[in-house]
Amino acid sequence: MYLNFNNFLIIKKMTQEEKISLLEEMLDLSGGTLKTGTELTSIDEYDSMAKLSLIVLMDDEFGKKLTGEKIREFKTVRDILDFMD
Numbered sequence: 001m002y003l004n005f006n007n008f009l010i011i012k013k014m015t016q017e018e019k020i021s022l023l024e025e026m027l028d029l030s031g032g033t034l035k036t037g038t039e040l041t042s043i044d045e046y047d048s049m050a051k052l053s054l055i056v057l058m059d060d061e062f063g064k065k066l067t068g069e070k071i072r073e074f075k076t077v078r079d080i081l082d083f084m085d
Contacts, residue, residue: 036078
């Protein structure tokens, strides 16, 4: 059997810092603003539009489907990072 490796997609696993940076960019926050323990309710920019952007980000970057129900379960940045894995 012959395998053509040109047809395989190589995916680099993102570091925690890269994931946080993606979230900061999505929320239009300065780098270093978010920490894993940051409570989402303390982020003014984490509004309904940000939640829609998060759904798109999860689909585009991680191939994951994020539901409104799951978003409501997120309490901290760590919760979002855990879903990214």
